[in-house]
Structure formats: C-alpha cells, structure tokens
Amino acid sequence: MKRKIFAGLAIRELREARGLTQLDLARRIGVSPSYMSQIEANQRSLSGTVIIELARVLRVDVSAFSSDDGVRLAATLREVLGDPTFGGLDMTQQELKNAALHAPKMARALVDLHRIYRRVEERYRSLDDALRASDGTVGSHQSAFEEVRDYFHFIGNYVDPLDRAAESLADRIGARSEDSLSRLSHHLETIHGISVSRHSTADGGGFVSTLDRARRTLLLNDSLPQATLAFAVARHLATLTLSDEIDAVVQAASFRGSDASAVCAATLANYFAGSLLMPYQQFAEEARRMQHDIERLATQFGVSIEQVCHRLSTLQRPGNEGIPIYFLRVDRAGNITKRHSATRLQFARYGGACPIWNIHEAFETPDRFLVQVAEMPDGDQYLSVAHAITKGGGRFDAARLRYAIGFGCELAYANEFVYSDVIDTRKSSAAVKIGVSCRLCDRSDCRQRATPPFDRRVTVDPDQRNIVPYQLG
Template sequence: MRARKLFVGRKIREIRQAHALTQAAFAERLEISTSYLNQLENNQRHVTAPVLLGLAEAFSVDIASLSENDDDRLIADLAEAVADPLLGGQQPSKQDLKVTVQNAPTMARAFLSMHQALRRAGEQLAELDETLERSGALNEPTPYEEVRDFFHYQDNYIHDLDLAAEDLAKGLASGSRNRVRVLADYIERRHRVRVVIGNDAETPGAIRHYDPTGRVLTLNPKVEPSTHAFQIAHQIAILEHGRAIDAIAEAADFRSQDAAPVCRIGLANYFAGSALLPYESFAATARELKHDLDLLGDRFGASHEQVAHRLSTLQRPGQKGVPFFFARVDQAGTITKRHSATKLQFARFGSACPLWNVHRAFETPTRIIRQLAETPDGARYLCLAMAVTKRGGGYSDPTQRYALALGCEIKHAKELIYAEDLDLERDQAFEPIGISCRICERRSCHQRAVPPLKRSLEVDPNLRNIIPYAFK
C-alpha cells in the first residue's frame, strides 16, 4: 500500500513562529532551501522523512504530534455545516474542505462559529419570534457549547494539568483503598480545609459546597464515594493550580463572557479525573485488564463514567492508548457530553443515529451491551453502551438517567475483552449506523427521520414504502 502523503504546512509554520525565526533562518536549521520551506508551509509539497527528522533533532518536535487528527475533526464539522440548506448554493468538495482546514484553520473555525450562530438564530426565530427581537444575546453561542468545542479541539487532553494530577496521585500513594479519607487528610493538612460529608443547611441538594471563609468543604452524603473523591480532587485543583487553570481559560479567548468560568470548572474536573486515574498507572492497568470497565472501576474505585471518560483522554504524546470515542446521551437522544479520538464524529445538531446501540442501553440497565457497527464512510467500530442511574436520595427525589457510549475502531478491538467472542471478520455482523439523519445518505435505512440535506426528494403518490419518500 502506498504511504499517505503528509501535508502539515500550518504546523510547520507554527513551530517556526514559536521560535521567532524567519523562513531563511528556519530553513538553514533544517538544512533545506528557503523556497522548499515556503512550499512546505503552503502545502504545495508534502513533508518528507528527512524534514521530519530535522524537526525532531533541531526543534525537539514530537513527530507524532504532526498527525492529522485535529484536521480530521475540523473537516468533519465543516462537512456537516456546509450541508445545511440554510447556506444554499454549490457544496464544496471534501478536497476543498481539506485545503481550507490545512491552510486557514482559523477561518474554518470562524465559519463554524458563524454557522452555529445562524442556526441558533433561525431556530429561536421560529420558536420565539418576539423574544428574539428583544434580546441581542440570542445569536451568541452558549458558554457550554464554546467550552465543549475547546476540549474537543484540545483532543480532550490537557498536558500540564495531566502531569500535575499524576504528581499528586504519586504523592498520595497509600495502601489504603479509602481514597476519600486520603484526599480529605491531604487537603486538610496542606490547605487547612476541613471535609464534611453531610447535609449543608445553605445548599441541601448540592453535591459539593465550599465555604472559603470557614474553609469547609461539604459533600452530599447521598452520592457515591467515587464522587466524594472526585469533588475533593476538584477543590485541590482550584486551590493548587488556580493560576494555571486561569491561564488556560484566558488563552482560549472565548467569545461569551461566561465561557471562561465554565471552562475553569471543566479544567478542574479534568484535573480531578486525572488525579483519581493517573495516566501511566491507569493506561498500564487498562492494557493489562483488556479495558474491562468493571475491573478498572474496582481497581481504581471509580464509576463507569469516570473510567470511560478517562479512557477517551489517553492521548499523551508518545504514550497514547487505544483511541476511543466517548459520549453521554440522555433519554431523548441528546448528546450531553462527547469526545472522539477516532474518525467517528458526533452530530453537533439534532439527535444521534437511532440505530446506534446507545439508545438500547436503557432497555437493559444492568448490562454492558455490544455492537459491531459500520458508518457510511466504511469505517468499522466496536461500540459499547451502558445505562447509568444516579439517585438523588429518597423516593420523591429526582433520579438522573442517561446512557454512556464507548467505542474504538475495529483494528483495536482485540485489545478489548468485549471482542473476545465476536466474529470481527464477517461482514454481516456489522450493523449500519450514521452520524445523524440530516447528513446520512443511506437509502435503505428503516429508521430514517428526515431526508439528507444535500438530496432532493422523490415522492411517488402510487408507492408507499416504510419511509414515505425517496431521494435522488
């Protein structure tokens, strides 16, 4: 098979600019001509092995960091956006989208932001015609959407916080399995913060409440010990790494005013998850246990969601784990948390594909269900899904219910215990799934909700199939 040519001009330009070098000086360090470097930076020539080695030797560049995963995600998002009938006109080809992402990624992200604002404006105009006219804030992205995209394009891996969390975990290494007690002792000894597991009179339903004046961290007694440990680690992140978290959030340059505070909470949560499931130890154990979610949860005292989410973040340069996708879906089919280190990218608008096994998880709340699936681009995946219930307390208290989805490309399936009795070679074993109906072009799907946006309808009054229309 012919090796795939690698065009990474933008990243080479970023490396040069980070070292404040002219093209001539940078080319001299790489022992290539200035004209050749100019062609590389403008993606007129693909990068060769000698250039990659020169980048590694002269500028300590991790060659693995030059992968196209970020570009693939951005191309997928652009492809969905330009398919929107709101835009109309001629649709660009995949090659056009690829060139745009490679040469003008900032413009591509700006286009996505504009498209999101356009869709929100249209939806809100239809539902709240009068309200839209009175409020100028409706066209702005929500803070949670901005923060979700920030983590999405960071590959859901924050290197400095991950290392700091791992250092904390090593410092707390103890023979005791009671991590709540170990973390509580640490935060009291280091920061004079007392941890109380009991109801807070001011906020009785809160999972965590910190009183900075009295230096008391109160945790809800009705939640699981894994949640107690997570919330203490979250507070440690704020106390010890607040400045680093602030710097990361500030550098993200969010558009909406509330996005930075939301991001700070997300970054503290990232630290907490990384401290409870430290990178090297967790990655090694995951390989040893063949990614058995139950055994990993028992070994680290973590919930299924904590384990599944952490598996999707194992993207440390030079130490990457199996690339997983991870999502959390509510009972209406809305994706409330998502990340993918695979080719599979989740729908940004509307519900997920109804053929995806994550929807069936609610039918079997005590089991992890499996699915061999194939997307329209021919990629094949092993998909796992499980229902999760979080009780709030007594009979009359609300209960959270949602499903978790975790999966990887089939080439990695043998590293998972869940694939041991599956026939990975039989084509008929793979169920067809899509991203969402609006961009899926499968003609024979019996669960299709709406026709694909880029196709015109064919309505035959003399014929009624399962789906009441066909498309060209």
C-alpha cells in the same frame, strides 16, 4: 489504507518562529528546497523519516505534525455547511480537507460564524427568550457550553499542565485507589485546614458538595456514592490550589464572554479531578493491561464507570498517547450531553445520534454492556460499546437520572478491548451500518431514516409506498 499526513501550515509557523528560511530547514533535514516548498504548500505528504527529522530540527514532538486536527476540522466544516441555510452547498470531501489544511483559521472562523448565527436564530424563534431579552441573558447558557465543548474538541481533550499537576499530587498523597475519598479528605484537612463532613438532606436534595471558605468546611452529600464524593473533593482541590493555572488556560482560550470562561474553568476543575483520581501513567498502563475493561478499571481506581470512560478519552499526552477512542453520553430523549472523539468518528453538533447505534438500545438492558461493530458511510468501522448508567439514588425518594454512555475505537484497535472477544471482527457482515445523523447520512437504504440528507433531492412515487415515504435522488 494508511492516512497521509499534511502539516504545511504548522511547519511554516514553527520554522518562522525559529527564524529559519525554507532553504535553512531543507538543508537541516536533508531534502531539496523544492521538496520543502511542496511540503509547506501541502502538495507533498510527510514521510516517517521527514517527520522525525522535522521534530529533531524544530525541537518539537512528532505529534505537532499530526493531521488529526485537520480531519476533525474538515468533518466539522461538513456538518456546518450541511445547514439548510447554505442552500445545499455542494462541496466535496477533498475541498473540505483542502480548506482545513490550507486555511484553518478561515475554516474555524466560518464554524464560529455559524455558531453565532445559530444563537441568533434560536433567540429569534424563542418567544421566552424574546421576553427575557432585556436582562441580557438570552441563550447565553447554551452558547457558552457549545463554545467550551468546541474548545476541548480542538485541543484533543488533553490539558497538559493540569494533567501533570494532578499526577504529581496523586504521587504525593496516594489518591488512586478505593480509599481515595479518605486520602483526599485527609489531605484537604491537614494541608489546607478545611474540615470535611458528610450530611444527608432531609428532602433528598440534589446538592453534591458545598465549600464554605470562611468557615473552612466542606460539606458532602452522604447519600451519594463514594466515587462521586471523591470526585467532588478532588474538584475542590483544583479550585483551591490551581486557580492561577486554570485562569491561564482560560485566558489563552480567548473565549468571547465571561459565561464561557466560567464554564471552562469549572470544566478544567473537573478535568483535574479525573486526572487526580486516575493518574495518567498508571491509569494508561492499567487500561492496556486490563484490555480496557471498564468495570475492572472502575474498581481498581475507586471511580465510576462514566469517569473511567471519560478519562480514557483524555489519554492524548504527546509521545505517550493511549488508544484513540470516542466517548459520548446521551439522555433518554436522545440528546448528546457529553461528547469527544479522538478517532475519525464525528458526532452531530445539533440533534441526536443515529437511531441504529447501540447506545439507544442500552436503556433497554441497563445491566449489560452492548457490543456492536458500527460502520460509517465512509466505510470506517468501529468497535462500539454502550452501557446504561443511573445517577442519584441513595434513598427511596431521591431523583434518579438515567443516561447511556457509548465508547469505542477504530476496528484496527479492537483487540485492545476485552469487548471484542464477544464478536467476530473479521466478518464484514457483522457490521451495522450507521451514520452521524439522518441529516448528514448518505445511506439511501436506511429504513429508519427520519429526514432526508441536506444535500440530496427527494422524489415521491404516488403509486408506491415504502417504509420511508420518499426516494433519494
């Protein structure tokens, strides 16, 4: 079923910024004043014709009226209100959507307030943090990463000025192939006067790169893969040449503290590096041509499998969007260390992912790409692909970090991915029923449930013992 689009608040803000009344705008797009009033009050959805006319009159891209932000915000609200602190507050999905549509600033304020509460609670419960409270560093590292992660989530994981700057530089130096490391190093030496050298530490240390600005040298860890080193050089190019642009983005984000600002600046440098090695237009075209074959794309652009998956999740340039995908990375303990979704699929903000999801199985078969049709409790189905990766290595005594990455798309786009060839997407019986997390999952028949959902009562029959020791009320 086609999703209805409501964008009343965005339309009103754009109209007022251009000094137009409701009557003015109604006349210019060819609708009645009452119809225009209903649109801004989110009582009427936007038709394709009205969206096109609004974009023309208000001089914006049609993506300005997308309801994806509202969908993501409603999903985030649902998870926040699922915290036991709210005492099982019973809000329907429609009420959450209405809050996201009609009062997005208030909804985001509630999300922010809950994040602050979580941070305070973590400080209180951690004896170690309490002992270190006097130096003012309690919990700051985690809260900064959470704040930056949420920021990228709400901007759609796309940063236009950095993406276009990277694409322009890639066109000039040709840094988009398997020899990208040598091309980037040559550019760094000839344009910026910084010599690049490679060195392997005697103790197998974990450094990747070290830039000495005073000596004009960049030292790379020679034991690491070419893709890792090329990414490191590209990241240093961002800090050397785009510091003003990065600072502007950070300032506009209005983070609460310097820690989050520093984390965001580093993340933006990484964003530029990925965009430089995989320039938007060429990468998007090759991704479609290769049916999003991750391994072929990694070879084509001289990057890692994880870098390809991460880049695919950023292809949200207005008017030239790629296939909307989700992307996440988990460690062996099930912690989600990276996550982004351009789809309606949402991840748990706290805790791990659903244990039935194929991303956990990937650790058992590290040489394979696992493919699954996953169905969420709301009925939405996704092509879900998982693969295990190893970082580090290069020598016998080097530390090796093991992760599993997951990516995928709504089933409607499955034929755009080569991985759909191994499954029959037409059979509903092929779908594996998963959830966001046990605490947020409504399924009453899951045999691998760890905890009951926050908003359901449980009953225990003393005369009957099932695999799950309680029933949901």
